[in-house]
Amino acid sequence: MAKTETIHTRIDPELKADVDAILSQLGLTSSDAVKLFYKQVVLNNGLPFEIKLPNYNAETLAAMDEARKIAKDRDYKSYTSVESLRKDLEDAGN
Numbered sequence: 078m079a080k081t082e083t084i085h086t087r088i089d090p091e092l093k094a095d096v097d098a099i100l101s102q103l104g105l106t107s108s109d110a111v112k113l114f115y116k117q118v119v120l121n122n123g124l125p126f127e128i129k130l131p132n133y134n135a136e137t138l139a140a141m142d143e144a145r146k147i148a149k150d151r152d153y154k155s156y157t158s159v160e161s162l163r164k165d166l167e168d169a170g171n
Contacts, residue, residue, distance in 0.1 A: 084111065 093107070100110055117125035133141070147153050156162040 096110075097107060100107060105113075114125070153166075155163075
């Protein structure tokens with residue numbers, strides 16, 4: 078079969094690098110992976126894997142909500158090093 082079609086897509090550079098590293102270990106290129114995906118779509122008459130929303134439990138949902146609130150709170154104390162966190166923890170324990 079002649080290769081006459083081209084696909085152009087934009088993708089996050091970090092994601093591409095991560096995927097390319099994995100594919101390289103498998104002896105595949107990005108082009109090979111796309112071809113495999115397309116062939117599996119045809120064989121499965123749809124996506125070759127299930128697509129669904131994650132089913133998080135209440136504890137995980139609460140933790141995610143807390144993390145979002147912390148990320149938005151400019152007054153929330155943050156640390157740039159493990160040493161500064163450790164010092165604050167030690168000071169709080171005294």
